Amino acid sequence: MRAVAANGGTGRDTGHDGVRGSLRAFVSGRRRHAPWLLASVSIVIALVLLSPLGLIVAQAAQAGWGQLWSVIDRPFVATLLWNTVRLALVVTLLAAVVGTGAAWLTERTVLFGRRVWAVLLIVPFVVPDFVLAWTWSSVFPAVHGYWGAVLVMTLHLYPLVYLPMAAAFRAADPGQEEAARGLGLSRWAAWLRISVRQARSTLLGGCLLVCLALLAYYGGFEDLRYQTFTTAIFGELQTQFAPAVASSLSLVLVALSVIVLGGEAVFRERGRLQRSGPMAQRAQTPISLGRLGVPALVAVATLVGFALGFPVAVVLYWMVAGGSSALPAAVSLGAAAGYTALYSALGALVATALALPIAMLATRHPRRWSAALERSTFIVQAIPGVVIGLALVYVASRSLGFLYQSPELLVAAYVLMFFPLGLVAVSSSVARASPRLEEIARSLGKGPWSVRVSVTLPLLAPGLLAAYCFVFLSAVTELTATLLLVPTGVQTLATQFWAYAEQGVSFGAAAPYAATMMVMSVIPVYLLGRWFDRRFLAQPGERSVLEVLT
Amino acid sequence: MSRIACKGIWKSFGNTRVLEGLDLEVPDGAVVTVLGASGSGKTTLLRLIAGFERPDSGTILIDDEVVDSARHFVAPERRRIGYVAQEGDLFPHLTVARNIGFGLARRERTSGRIEELLELVGLKGLGGRYPHELSGGQQQRVALARALAPHPRVVLLDEPFSSLDASLRASLRFDVMRILREQRATTVFVTHDQAEALSVADLVGIMSGGRIRQFAPPEELYSRPIDPTVAQFLGEANLLRGRAARGAVETALGTLPLGDGNRSSLVGPVLVLVRPEQISIQRSGRVPVGPGAGEGATGRVIHREYYGHDCVVLVSLDGAEPAVRVRCPGQAPVEVGDAVALQVTGAVVAWPAEPSGDPLRR
Numbered sequence: 001m002r003a004v005a006a007n008g009g010t011g012r013d014t015g016h017d018g019v020r021g022s023l024r025a026f027v028s029g030r031r032r033h034a035p036w037l038l039a040s041v042s043i044v045i046a047l048v049l050l051s052p053l054g055l056i057v058a059q060a061a062q063a064g065w066g067q068l069w070s071v072i073d074r075p076f077v078a079t080l081l082w083n084t085v086r087l088a089l090v091v092t093l094l095a096a097v098v099g100t101g102a103a104w105l106t107e108r109t110v111l112f113g114r115r116v117w118a119v120l121l122i123v124p125f126v127v128p129d130f131v132l133a134w135t136w137s138s139v140f141p142a143v144h145g146y147w148g149a150v151l152v153m154t155l156h157l158y159p160l161v162y163l164p165m166a167a168a169f170r171a172a173d174p175g176q177e178e179a180a181r182g183l184g185l186s187r188w189a190a191w192l193r194i195s196v197r198q199a200r201s202t203l204l205g206g207c208l209l210v211c212l213a214l215l216a217y218y219g220g221f222e223d224l225r226y227q228t229f230t231t232a233i234f235g236e237l238q239t240q241f242a243p244a245v246a247s248s249l250s251l252v253l254v255a256l257s258v259i260v261l262g263g264e265a266v267f268r269e270r271g272r273l274q275r276s277g278p279m280a281q282r283a284q285t286p287i288s289l290g291r292l293g294v295p296a297l298v299a300v301a302t303l304v305g306f307a308l309g310f311p312v313a314v315v316l317y318w319m320v321a322g323g324s325s326a327l328p329a330a331v332s333l334g335a336a337a338g339y340t341a342l343y344s345a346l347g348a349l350v351a352t353a354l355a356l357p358i359a360m361l362a363t364r365h366p367r368r369w370s371a372a373l374e375r376s377t378f379i380v381q382a383i384p385g386v387v388i389g390l391a392l393v394y395v396a397s398r399s400l401g402f403l404y405q406s407p408e409l410l411v412a413a414y415v416l417m418f419f420p421l422g423l424v425a426v427s428s429s430v431a432r433a434s435p436r437l438e439e440i441a442r443s444l445g446k447g448p449w450s451v452r453v454s455v456t457l458p459l460l461a462p463g464l465l466a467a468y469c470f471v472f473l474s475a476v477t478e479l480t481a482t483l484l485l486v487p488t489g490v491q492t493l494a495t496q497f498w499a500y501a502e503q504g505v506s507f508g509a510a511a512p513y514a515a516t517m518m519v520m521s522v523i524p525v526y527l528l529g530r531w532f533d534r535r536f537l538a539q540p541g542e543r544s545v546l547e548v549l550t
Numbered sequence: 551m552s553r554i555a556c557k558g559i560w561k562s563f564g565n566t567r568v569l570e571g572l573d574l575e576v577p578d579g580a581v582v583t584v585l586g587a588s589g590s591g592k593t594t595l596l597r598l599i600a601g602f603e604r605p606d607s608g609t610i611l612i613d614d615e616v617v618d619s620a621r622h623f624v625a626p627e628r629r630r631i632g633y634v635a636q637e638g639d640l641f642p643h644l645t646v647a648r649n650i651g652f653g654l655a656r657r658e659r660t661s662g663r664i665e666e667l668l669e670l671v672g673l674k675g676l677g678g679r680y681p682h683e684l685s686g687g688q689q690q691r692v693a694l695a696r697a698l699a700p701h702p703r704v705v706l707l708d709e710p711f712s713s714l715d716a717s718l719r720a721s722l723r724f725d726v727m728r729i730l731r732e733q734r735a736t737t738v739f740v741t742h743d744q745a746e747a748l749s750v751a752d753l754v755g756i757m758s759g760g761r762i763r764q765f766a767p768p769e770e771l772y773s774r775p776i777d778p779t780v781a782q783f784l785g786e787a788n789l790l791r792g793r794a795a796r797g798a799v800e801t802a803l804g805t806l807p808l809g810d811g812n813r814s815s816l817v818g819p820v821l822v823l824v825r826p827e828q829i830s831i832q833r834s835g836r837v838p839v840g841p842g843a844g845e846g847a848t849g850r851v852i853h854r855e856y857y858g859h860d861c862v863v864l865v866s867l868d869g870a871e872p873a874v875r876v877r878c879p880g881q882a883p884v885e886v887g888d889a890v891a892l893q894v895t896g897a898v899v900a901w902p903a904e905p906s907g908d909p910l911r912r
Contacts, residue, residue, distance in 0.1 A: 439600070
């Protein structure tokens with residue numbers, strides 16, 4: 001008898017070590033089990049993520065429910081609600097149309113230079129909302145209020161729809177549209193009823209992100225002098241210094257976000273998209289645009305020009321025209337860039353690391369409770385940055401005073417805010433790292449840890465990298481929570497830009513910070529684009545991180 | 551000596567019972583196929599032998615060493631088993647050569663073993679490719695090479711050809727089995743394809759109801775199935791009602807001699823198996839009388855299927871029995887609508903007819 005009881009797990013369970021496994025096999029026989037270590041770690045993570053919500057409720061409750069209601073039940077709040085809802089509806093709709101249309105043009109037609117446009121159409125997302133709003137309103141004072149917000153936010157947010165839709169169109173099986181046309185549908189009808197219909201959950205997912213971003217943004221609306229819940233909360237906090245009122249307003253904001261999240265869950269597609277058969281997919285034949293070729297080109301060029309060319313040009317203009325006297329010392333720019341990179345990188349690292357156990361649990365041990373656990377962490381997505389910032393300020397000022405205005409608290413805010421982004425990326429790659437591959441590796445004589453290092457980790461690497469980029473990018477351009485939590489004596493690129501731009505006279509001083517932010521975001525955006533390609537192209541060969549990078 | 555022994559294996563997933571007291575003994579060096587419908591627990595059986603899952607009860611031994619029992623469990627990596635899955639399951643992040651070398655110790659990887667295996671499976675020179683750059687058949691060859699590389703004690707094949715198209719499948723099967731025979735690898739091969747199961751195996755196990763119903767060489771399994779279900783599982787079967795007495799059985803196809811197995815014991819109502827190729831067919835009026843042939847029956851041709859090397863004719867008998875399938879070599883000597891005479895050659899197999907379990911009533 002040799003080598004008995006090295007591991008008591010079933011092939012699917014990976015979250016335990018050999019000694020405990022053998023003990024369990026010995027004591028309790030062969031019952032299948034969910035890995036308690038993985039489960040308890042995941043539960044703790046989920047609880048921590050959801051804690052800001054509890055804190056906000058506690059803070060509002062402290063003020064008393066009666067007072068809470070008296071704050072909410074005002075014409076002012078009704079105005080805020082109307083402002084927020086009408087903006088969210090119109091911008092989401094416009095972003096869906098613009099994003100889907102652009103995706104169709106670049107992926108399915110012979111649009112001139114479509115490969116270049118495909119890249120350029122993603123890039124506007126690296127221009128932070130508050131920078132875009134600032135460039136537009138500083139050059140065209142008429143761009144403000146409701147229509148200004150509609151314009152700027154659509155230009156800023158359509159990539160959230162464009163990116164997944166383009167990937168979905170690229171991965172769509174032309175055979176299905178051909179089958180539909182064989183059944184008598186026109187090309188247009190076949191596209192609508194097959195490709196767009198199948199991409200419905202992708203489109204909804206994009207719209208959800210647009211909607212939630214709108215609810216959470218602050219800086220852009222401040223620039224455009226358009227009042228939403230977020231600007232009101234900030235106003236209460238900074239000018240009136242009324243944290244209880246701010247918390248009450250936050251609760252309404254969170255409620256709105258939860259409604260959006262719930263709405264998406266209701267409409268989400270239950271079925272899964274699958275290509276039939278293991279055979280390779282044929283390439284799609286791009287559609288000729290005919291006489292519409294030139295108008296389409298003009299439309300795409302205008303979109304990219306407005307969303308990317310214009311703000312970049314304005315920033316460059318101010319950098320030159322602002323004069324050397326207005327330029328900040330290279331030292332303070334460097335320091336701000338360094339702090340931004342440091343905090344964002346730490347936040348990305350921690351968020352990715354925390355996403356892994358939850359993704360593993362939900363994918364590898366699909367039970368009702370593990371799915372619920374995974375879903376629950378998405379609620380964080382619905383908590384705007386200002387609310388998370390507020391919650392953390394509350395904690396620090398009440399009980400953990402030493403954390404107040406510490407870097408740790410800011411990093412924690414980034415982790416809390418952007419965890420769902422990381423989870424999405426990690427989950428999809430965990431789903432691809434099939435446990436069957438691990439089993440095969442075991443049968444070839446490798447122990448559980450060796451398998452994790454040589455098989456699981458390389459398969460997860462692209463997803464982990466994507467998660468890291470996602471969070472890093474978001475943290476670099478984050479303004480709202482950063483303003484609340486930035487450590488004393490420190491400025492990040494976003495807060496320093498804001499400080500200059502808000503004064504309204506130092507455009508030349510603000511511009512270099514905006515430029516640096518954009519440059520720092522370009523690389524993660526490029527990597528993300530590559531990752532979406534891989535995720536939706538469903539190639540059997542997912543390669544290592546190095547190949548993602550090249 | 552048996553390489554693998556499974557004794558009284560029970561396994562459920564939730565409320566679904568998959569294996570119910572399964573026993574299986576695989577002799578050293580044999581190629582064993584396990585044939586069963588999809589969902590009959592074939593894959594589960596392989597996964598238990600490989601150690602990817604644990605049974606609820608029962609014992610598994612490899613080379614007389616207990617690898618799974620209530621008290622002992624040997625981890626998959628210590629079992630020295632080669633596993634080839636349906637889709638190949640190659641590591642997508644590794645090249646072909648590194649896939650094959652995965653189970654080898656570092657110094658073995660440079661010893662020429664990988665090249666040797668690439669040549670064995672006919673993929674010389676493709677070691678630098680990635681799995682997605684290979685065809686489905688090539689991927690399965692790599693999966694086999696990877697499984698064979700560390701000299702496993704047993705090779706387990708889980709429907710390794712089922713995702714390939716028919717022509718590729720036959721040629722790959724031929725190659726793979728030749729390689730496994732050359733390597734004298736003890737092999738357990740599960741499949742739902744009866745032709746595949748019969749053609750490659752030394753021993754075939756018929757799996758149904760969570761057990762092995764019959765375990766025998768393919769010829770025996772085909773000619774002497776233990777019950778009507780097994781008979782229908784393997785090849786085409788005409789099941790006729792009959793009445794047995796004195797070593798023969800009276801059926802709508804005449805009085806037929808019973809085989810050695812149940813000549814003396816069987817009396818009374820029975821269910822008779824007549825294989826389509828046991829029946830010869832003639833246009834009416836020219837009934838040949840050969841040695842050992844019964845007196846025959848008459849009927850009318852209602853359908854004909856042509857396969858090239860042979861054909862199958864469906865004949866409605868003049869009695870009340872269901873139509874009978876007849877296989878004749880080459881072109882059919884009859885047309886649809888012809889009145890024909892049928893003649894059975896050779897002995898037949900029969901089982902006592904059970905009033906409840908009569909498959910003809912289903």
